Every structure is written in structure tokens, then in C-alpha cells.
Amino acid sequence: MKTSKQIGKSVNRLEGYLKVTGAAKYAGEYDVPDLLQGYIVNSTITKGKILEIDESAAHALSGVVAIFSHNNRTKLPWFDIMYADMDAPPGTPFKPFYNDQILYNGQPIALVVAETFETARYAATLINVTYDEEPFETELAAHLDDARDPKKGIATLIKPLPPSANGDFEKAYNDADAQYAGEFIHGTEHHNPLELFTTTTVYEGDGKLTVYDKTQGTSNCQIYIANVFGLHYKDVRILSPFVGGAFGSGLRPQYQLFLCVMASLELKRNVRVTMDRAQMFTFGHRPQTIQKTRFGATADGTLTAINHTAIAETSQHEDYTEVVVNWANMLYPAKNTLLDYKLVPLDVFSPMDMRAPGGSTGLHAIEATMDALSYILKVDPMELRLLNYAERDVSADKPFSSKELKQCYLQAAEKFGWANRKSEPRTTRRGNRLVGTGMSSGIWDVIALPAKAKASINKKGKLKVKSAVTDIGTGTLTVMTQIAADSLGIHIDDVTFEYGDSNMPLSPIQGGSYTTGVVGSAVKAACESLKKKIFKKAKKMNNSTFNSVALEDVVFEDGSIYLKQDKSNFVTFKEIIADNDGKKIKASKNNIPNVLKLKQYTRAAHSAAFVEVEVDEQLGIVNVTRAVTAVAAGKIINPKTARSQILGGMIWGISKALREETLMDHNLGKYMNTDLGEYHIPVHADIHELDVIFVDEKDDIINELGSKGVGEIGLASMAPAIANAIYHATGKRINKFPIHFDQLL
Structure with a gap:
């Protein structure tokens, strides 16, 4: 049988048949004998102290085997020092059942283990907890004056803090012929993969464990479990052959893994712990972020001044950071820059990476600001970007390992029909709907x-x-x-x-x-x-x-x-x-990787998104009718699976721009829409004509394959393009995501 080259070929997913027939087993689906079920009890207050946990009624229920809390957990070897976690930000990781302190609303405070899931869940409702509540703060906007610089740590090697200021921004901005200043608000978003976070622990005897876990890192979870519970690495085996979505939520070991392993070791039994949908909102999220931009340009459109600041939330115990403000000067060279990123510690769980973390947030502010400048200058939005095209990364004074963003603009614009657009806002209609088109650049780091x-x-x-x-x-x-x-x-x-x-x-x-x-x-x-x-x-x-x-x-x-x-x-x-x-x-x-070689270059994937929207003039309802995203990401190993990744990112961009947010009642410190009925995401009827172009790009620097990856880059440019299209349709620039109909009425 003659072999043919596979790289660059659209091969169907090899596991596809197993998934569509239900034969693929996920963490909660393994048929384990003599299996106990655990159900988690979460805090109903936001900050304070547990005074008493009354378990008597739950213990009296037939089928309840054990109830764990901070009162009866075993002493753990690594609980008093930092434990290993490949994705941990600077600070102290959250330690379930560590003591009686409540750090955030929804914190796990007890685990009921029973013969059946239903028994464990019902018994959890019988546990009565008495608290001593304390004042708490969860609202970012109310504490902007408390913002501080992030603590530095190993994480900043992958998530670099903003570069130092260049030139004299204030003078350059004040002298600019064209100026735009904007404030951009991003609410909280939560990961909502279809597969719930589940761990099944098989107790093999003598402290040996086989653990089926929903995770994005089997090695990471193995290191975590071995260190926390004082086990040999070889005695802990983590299996995760199928994962029903994650998008960053599975990068760190989630607390159900800890609770399940703890119960299994204590009881010397096989145990499964599954979060319900509401509990999926009790850990990590894309953080609230408030940004401000000031861009200045000459009369011919050359950028002379870039100021981008961001203030984001973090928890009281970790400094979770994102790369939010570093992108503008990488995309558009300017001699005078002032970039700043700060954090506000709040009484919430630590935020965590969510597809295109920081990039999808920062690019909205950057690309909407560029779009606004184009209208002030009366220059086509794409032409303004081409005019300020960076052949070299001036922010780091390095060449790009490769960069075909210009071709992304040109090929996507041609496919979209950008040349046919009317430049003036609010000039195109279809019946009672205003029609607008917008575009945006995208960028995402290539990590080695x-x-x-x-x-x-x-x-x-x-x-x-x-x-x-x-x-x-x-x-x-x-x-x-x-x-x-x-x-x-x-x-x-x-x-x-x-x-x-x-x-x-x-x-x-x-x-x-x-x-x-x-x-x-x-x-x-x-x-x-x-x-x-x-x-x-x-x-x-x-x-x-x-x-x-x-x-x-x-x-x-x-x-x-x-x-x-x-x-x-x-x-x-x-x-x-x-x-x-x-x-x-x-x-x-x-x-x-050859770090010394790689450090000489800026390595990034690029994209350009072009979007058409219709806005109902009477109701303010926005519909994305068509979109094209062109991507330059080095060698595309499998165009079919890569296209799926970009389409998924584009759909998420629609969600981010128009639907998705977690709403908190700051009087309670509690997220209120913790289900898929109220946490709004697009449905099939919201998705129309989407197209993907892969631009040829050769890169001999980044790795042996010349591949940059496509997971994030499809999302990065989509949401800003939607916001810009809405402006073109309505003449109203909305800088708060998601954009709701009431803002357009």
C-alpha cells in the first residue's frame, strides 16, 4: 500500500466514531466495581468563618458512608507549602478543607460520600452550617483606586508583564492630529464545557491509585496528587483519554480531584465525585477587566502614540495575570507608548485561563480604538491597519519569526467583499434592519x-x-x-x-x-x-x-x-x-526548544476577521449574518481539524461579543446565573455563514514542524470585528461586552 504524505491532509478524527457512537468513555463513565459516590457541599456565604457543621441528620440517612470537612481531614504532607501545579500563578494556591476560613462564595466545605449519587446529594441538603460572616468586596469598578502591580513569578515568563514606556506619550498624544480615547468594560465569563468536572478514583491498595480525571494535563495532576498526599509518583496514575471540552478550565487540578482522592485514600474504597452544573461556576473564570486606551495619529494616519491600561480582578490569595496590553505595539509600531496592567484583589476564586486569555480582552480595546481612529481620519479601517503594518516587533526590537498578517487582510477582504462597503455608518439597510461591516486584527503568542x-x-x-x-x-x-x-x-x-x-x-x-x-x-x-x-x-x-x-x-x-x-x-x-x-x-x-535562538524573535500567529451584522432598528437585536477569518499560523498539519478550531473560535467570538457573561449580585458576592439556561451562549439559529482561510506561511524558527497552533487565534479577532460592525451599522460605539440590545435602543 503506497504511503502518502499526511501532514497538510484533511484527515477525519480517528476517535470520531467512538465519540458519536458513545463508545468513548469520559472520566465519569468508567464501570468501576464497589463504587462510592461523593457530593460536594459549597459555602453559602462569601467571606467569614465556619463556626459549626452539623452533620447529624445526614449521618442518620441510610447509605451515607462518610462526611469529610476541615474538621476531620488527614494531615497532608504538602498542605503547608506550595505544591506543584504547572499553571499556578504567583501566590498561595487554594487548598480545599484547609481550615474554617471562607474565601469566596461557593467554596467547597464538605464532601458527603454515600452508596449512591442520589443519597449523597440528598444528604448534602441535610447538613446545617453556622457561619460568622465578614464584610466582603467583589465589585471591581468600586475598587479601581486599590489597583496594584502584579507580583512577579515563574508564570510571568509565559505571561510577560507590560514593556517599559517609550518616548514621551503625553506630548505625542496631545500633539497628534487625530485622537481617540475609550473605556472598555469586560464582565466575568465562566467556562462551560459540556462534560462536568468528574474524578473517578480506583483504590488499588497500598496507597496506589488509578484516577480517571477530566483534565488538560495528566502529568500535572499526577504531580499534584503525589505531592499533596505524599505518594510516590509511580503509585499515582492519571488517565484522561477523552475530554468533553475544557478551554482552559482543566489546566489546573480542580478541587473535585483533591476531594475524590482524599476520600478514596481515607476509606480505601473506589470513589467518584462529580460537580453539578452550578458547581462548575465555583472555580476559575475569565476575570472582570476595565481598560482605557488613548491612541494618537498624524493626519495621514500614522500612529504616533499608544496608551493602553487595564485593571483586572484577582483573588485574595493568588495574582492571576493575563497579557492584555502588550499587543497594540506588536501590531502597530509607535514611537511613544505607555502601557500598564494592574490587579485588584477581591473576595472571589482565582480567575484562570479561558481561551485566548488576555488577548481576546485586550484586542477588543485595541481594535475598536483603531476602528474609531479610522472614522476620525476618514480612512478605510483596513487601510489604516496596512498603513501602520509592523514588519518588525518594535515593542521588543525583534524580527518576527514569520508574519503573513498582510495576506490575511487582503485574502479575507477579497473573499468577504470588503471593497463594496459604504464607508459611512448607518447607510445600509435591509428592511427594518441596519447592516454594518467591521474588521479586526488578531494576534497570539507561539509558546515553546x-x-x-x-x-x-x-x-x-x-x-x-x-x-x-x-x-x-x-x-x-x-x-x-x-x-x-x-x-x-x-x-x-x-x-x-x-x-x-x-x-x-x-x-x-x-x-x-x-x-x-x-x-x-x-x-x-x-x-x-x-x-x-x-x-x-x-x-x-x-x-x-x-x-x-x-x-x-x-x-x-x-x-x-x-x-x-x-x-x-x-x-x-x-x-x-x-x-x-x-x-x-x-x-x-x-x-x-533552543531558547537562545527563539529569544531572538517574536513568535506569533495572526488573523484578520471580517464581519457583517444586522441590527433590528426597533428592537436592537444583533445578528451576525456572515464572517470570514483568515489565519496565518505556520504549517497547518490538518486543515480539517484546524478549520474546526477556527470556526469554534469564531462562534465563541459571537458569544463573547453578544451573549456571554456571568452576573454577580455584589450585595451577596454570588454569581446568579449558574446554569446553561441563564448563562447565555449562541444556539444553532444564531450561527450563519462562517468561512475560514488559511494563509500560506513558512516558519523555520518556531519548531521542527513550523506549526504555530490555532486554538486561540480564531477567537482573538472575531469579537472586536463584531463590535466594529455594530458601530458601522448603527453609528453607536458600544465598548462594554457583551453588547446587549438595550444599549442600542
Whole structure:
């Protein structure tokens, strides 16, 4: 069977059949014998102290096995010091059941373990808690004067703080021929993946555990559990082969993992703990953020001054940060810049990464400001961006490893029909609906991290590759299989990629759009190492025709090694393994980025979104009728799965701009719309004509594959383009997300 190149091919998801038929098992679906069920009790106050937990009525209920709280948890080895978590920001991580203090509304304070889920849930309602309440603060806007600089830590290596000021911004802004100043408000958003956070812990005896968990990092959870509970790493196995969405919510170990493992170790039983939908709102979220911009330009449209400030919320115990204000000067060069980012600690759980964290927030302010300037200058919005196009990252004084944003503008504009738009706002109608078009740039960092993979070839000539990486629904399994197949010159049907298991080679958490580049490069490196070992064995075979040739003189194709100059001269992998007494040939390889080389460049994916909206003039209802997003993200390994990622980001952009927010009653310190009925997201009827373009982009710097990743970049440019289109339709610039109809009436 002739092999064909897989990289760049639109391969269907290899696990797709398992998912659509229900055969794929998620963390809460494993058939574990003698399984106990846990249900979490959450705090009903926002700040204070637990005086008493009355468990008597719950204990009296038949089927209740145990109730855990801070009163009876065991002493834990790492509870008094910082424990390992690959995604932890500076500060002290939240420790469930640590003491009697309440830090935020919804904090887990007890766990009921029973023979059935229904019994545990009902027993939880019988627990009576007495509190001593304290005053609390949850409203960002009321505490802007308390904003402070974030604490620095390891996290700032991946999430850099704003660069220092350049030039004299105030003078340049005051002298500018055109100015725009705006304030931008972003409310809270919560992750709402369909799969609830669930952990199933199988107690294997002698402190050994097999844990099925909803996570974006099996290695991360293994390190966390081993350190917190004082276990050997080898005695903790985390499995997560299928994840029903995460979008950042599974980067850190969530508290149901801790509670489930604690109960299992204490009871020496198999235990499952599942959050309900309301409890999914009791940890991490995209933070409230208030931004201000001031951009100045010359009469011909050249930017001379950029000021972007942001104040975001964080918890009282951690400094969660995002990259919000760094992007403008990367996209648009200006000699005078003033960028600032501050935090306000509030009585909430620590915010956490949510798809395109910081980027999707900051780009709204940046791109709406650029759009506003274009109308002041009477310049086409795309032309203004082309006029200020950055061929070099002046903010860091570095070249880009590659950048095809200009082609994103041009190709998307042509596909969209941008040249046909009327420039004046409020001039196009369809019946009682105002029609507007808008566009926006997008940018997202390319992150380089180490990873490891193992590869082996068996007597049947089949390739197996292993990594602890998860697949959160993005197509990782399929893409890694494609990379492995091409790396060894073998048919894709002869490749098995095993993943989602902490016993496999270490992988970073799956996030930041870096998984394909990072883990894929490790897979490629492992396969390249395996090729050398296979070739070495081939050279040692009896009567080998390869004993006098070098590796560069042969080619690996069709599960065989061919002499480049004479394709009739070859040996199959099966023959090589047979000569090796049928023993597998194995190789493993760490992919360690060349940091010194990478530091010389700014590495980013780029996008351009063009959007059309209709706004009902009487009702203010906004409908996104069509949109095109062009993306430059290096080598696209699988255009089909990559397109799905961009479409998902575009749909999320519609959600972010028009629907999605978590509403808090600041008198209670409590989120009020904690279900999918009131937490509004788009439905099928809201989604119309969406198109994706991948712009050719070659990058030999970023990694072995030249791949930048596409998880975040589709969201980054979409929401600002919608806001700009709404302005073009109505003549009203709304700088508060989400944009509700009442703001347009």
C-alpha cells in the first residue's frame, strides 16, 4: 500500500466514531466495581468563618458512608507549602478543607460520600452550617483606586508583564492630529464545557491509585496528587483519554480531584465525585477587566502614540495575570507608548485561563480604538491597519519569526467583499434592519516548551508512539498520528498514538495553542531517533546492501528503507525486526526548544476577521449574518481539524461579543446565573455563514514542524470585528461586552 504524505491532509478524527457512537468513555463513565459516590457541599456565604457543621441528620440517612470537612481531614504532607501545579500563578494556591476560613462564595466545605449519587446529594441538603460572616468586596469598578502591580513569578515568563514606556506619550498624544480615547468594560465569563468536572478514583491498595480525571494535563495532576498526599509518583496514575471540552478550565487540578482522592485514600474504597452544573461556576473564570486606551495619529494616519491600561480582578490569595496590553505595539509600531496592567484583589476564586486569555480582552480595546481612529481620519479601517503594518516587533526590537498578517487582510477582504462597503455608518439597510461591516486584527503568542515522546516498531512493522498529552477535543490524536506517519514514512493505518496517561512520557498541560508544535515536535524527534536505530539494524543484517551507505543516502517510505539512487534496493521494517529476533526497536526523545535562538524573535500567529451584522432598528437585536477569518499560523498539519478550531473560535467570538457573561449580585458576592439556561451562549439559529482561510506561511524558527497552533487565534479577532460592525451599522460605539440590545435602543 503506497504511503502518502499526511501532514497538510484533511484527515477525519480517528476517535470520531467512538465519540458519536458513545463508545468513548469520559472520566465519569468508567464501570468501576464497589463504587462510592461523593457530593460536594459549597459555602453559602462569601467571606467569614465556619463556626459549626452539623452533620447529624445526614449521618442518620441510610447509605451515607462518610462526611469529610476541615474538621476531620488527614494531615497532608504538602498542605503547608506550595505544591506543584504547572499553571499556578504567583501566590498561595487554594487548598480545599484547609481550615474554617471562607474565601469566596461557593467554596467547597464538605464532601458527603454515600452508596449512591442520589443519597449523597440528598444528604448534602441535610447538613446545617453556622457561619460568622465578614464584610466582603467583589465589585471591581468600586475598587479601581486599590489597583496594584502584579507580583512577579515563574508564570510571568509565559505571561510577560507590560514593556517599559517609550518616548514621551503625553506630548505625542496631545500633539497628534487625530485622537481617540475609550473605556472598555469586560464582565466575568465562566467556562462551560459540556462534560462536568468528574474524578473517578480506583483504590488499588497500598496507597496506589488509578484516577480517571477530566483534565488538560495528566502529568500535572499526577504531580499534584503525589505531592499533596505524599505518594510516590509511580503509585499515582492519571488517565484522561477523552475530554468533553475544557478551554482552559482543566489546566489546573480542580478541587473535585483533591476531594475524590482524599476520600478514596481515607476509606480505601473506589470513589467518584462529580460537580453539578452550578458547581462548575465555583472555580476559575475569565476575570472582570476595565481598560482605557488613548491612541494618537498624524493626519495621514500614522500612529504616533499608544496608551493602553487595564485593571483586572484577582483573588485574595493568588495574582492571576493575563497579557492584555502588550499587543497594540506588536501590531502597530509607535514611537511613544505607555502601557500598564494592574490587579485588584477581591473576595472571589482565582480567575484562570479561558481561551485566548488576555488577548481576546485586550484586542477588543485595541481594535475598536483603531476602528474609531479610522472614522476620525476618514480612512478605510483596513487601510489604516496596512498603513501602520509592523514588519518588525518594535515593542521588543525583534524580527518576527514569520508574519503573513498582510495576506490575511487582503485574502479575507477579497473573499468577504470588503471593497463594496459604504464607508459611512448607518447607510445600509435591509428592511427594518441596519447592516454594518467591521474588521479586526488578531494576534497570539507561539509558546515553546519541552516535551517527550516514545516510539517503537514491532514485528508486524506497526509504529506505536506514546505521550502523556491529552486530547481535549481539538484533534490531537489525529494530528500526532499524521506527524508520526510522515516522520517514519509509514502508512497512517499502521500507526497507533497512545496518549492521555500520566505513565507515558511527560507532556506539558494542553493549552495556549502550543500542543501541536510542542508535543508534535517531540513525536517527530522520537520517530527520527527511531529511524536511526532501524537503519543501524538494517546495516548489520546479513548481506545488507546498506552497510556502506549513510542515513542521508536512504529514504523511509511504505514501511521500508529504500536506497535513494536505486529504489529497487530496499528492506522492509518487518524484515529488519525479524532479523532482530522479533524484538521491538524503541526510541525516546526529549524535545527541548533552543531558547537562545527563539529569544531572538517574536513568535506569533495572526488573523484578520471580517464581519457583517444586522441590527433590528426597533428592537436592537444583533445578528451576525456572515464572517470570514483568515489565519496565518505556520504549517497547518490538518486543515480539517484546524478549520474546526477556527470556526469554534469564531462562534465563541459571537458569544463573547453578544451573549456571554456571568452576573454577580455584589450585595451577596454570588454569581446568579449558574446554569446553561441563564448563562447565555449562541444556539444553532444564531450561527450563519462562517468561512475560514488559511494563509500560506513558512516558519523555520518556531519548531521542527513550523506549526504555530490555532486554538486561540480564531477567537482573538472575531469579537472586536463584531463590535466594529455594530458601530458601522448603527453609528453607536458600544465598548462594554457583551453588547446587549438595550444599549442600542
